Amino acid sequence: MATPIALTIAGSDSSGGAGIQADLKTFTVLGVYGASVITAITAQNTRGVQDVLTLPPDIIAAQMTSVASDLAVGAIKTGMLADRVTVETVAEGLARFAGVPLVIDPVMVATSGDVLLAPEAIDAVRTRLFPLADIVTPNLREAASLLEAPVATSLGEMEAQARRILALGPKAVLVKGGHGEGVDATDILVSRDGLSRLTAPRIATRNTHGTGCTLAAAIAARLAQKATLETAVADAKSFVWKAIEGGKTLSVGAGDGPVDHLHAIRRQ
Structure with missing residues (x-):
């Protein structure tokens, strides 16, 4: 039996709660072999992002070539891409993975509020990556930024924004409601085949660092x-x-702590 392999193309989070580190933890816990292409290195902790070093496009492209030439990747997710050159480099590199399911997490802002995608790169994400995607997973603020629209405040507005993003080329769009209000957190999934709503009780906790990365990786x-x-x-x-x-009971850092990627293992 072939080993299922997933590839994450994203930035590194030195505190371990998001980015490459969160993705690889998620892959592992879910029983999938994880490979990675690092796009940027962040100096980051639960309080915020202190510094960012975007890697040269040549080394990003080389990482993608190395993985494509040897590993039978079964799915790919992208996370932090930082700037336009990186977005374009990744878009070109994805040609080596034709037919592989692609999850685009349009990471723009960290949980702390720090900007992780240059404004001039947003159009490149829309035009270069969305047409390649099987699914795009923006949160409420990201969906609004992608569309240059106000943040959705109702399920109807979320659905309308999801359909507008769908028109940009992906096969499906998941607008996440975790940053909304109310007792439940509802996500809207729109595809070319229909619409569905996924609802779960909202959890009162500050430990939400890495939720977007973790969802896309899962x-x-x-x-x-x-x-x-x-x-x-x-x-x-x-x-x-x-x-x-x-993760409610985790004590990691003094700011917005991470979710518990190892919850399934801890139960065992």
């Missing part, structure tokens, strides 16, 4: 295991909800 992991997109999204939402619930 979707990619399940796609690498040959799950359907709808199943992958539902399973990923369940995984993240349990990671947030399990």
Whole structure:
């Protein structure tokens, strides 16, 4: 039996809660072998992002070439891409992975509020990456930024924004409601085949660092295991909800702590 392999193309989080580190933890816990292409190195902790070094495009491209030439990647997710040159480099490198399911997490702002995608790169994400994507996973603020629109405040507005993003070329869009209000957190999944809503009770905790990365990584992991997109999204939402619930009692750092990627292992 072939080993399911997922590839993350993202930035490194020195505190371990988001980015490459969160993705690899998620892949591992879900039983998928994880490979990585690092796009940027951040000096980061639970309080914020102190510094960022974007890697040269040549080394980003070389990492993608190395993985493509040797590993049978079953799914890919992208995270922090930092700037336009990196977005274009990744878009070109994805040609080596034709037919591999692609999850685009349009990382723009960290949980702390620090900007992780240059404004001039947003158009490149829309035009170069979205047409390649099987699914795009923006949160409420990211969806608004992508569309240069106000942040959605209702499920109807979320659905409308999801459909506008769908028109940019991806096969499906998941607008995440975790940053909204109310007792429940509802995500809107829109595809060319229809609409569904995924709802879970909202959890009161500051430990939400890395939720977006973890969700996209979990979707990619399940796609690498040959799950359907709808199943992958539902399973990923369940995984993240349990990671947030399990992370309530974690004591990591003095700011917005991470979710508990290892919750399934801890239960065992």
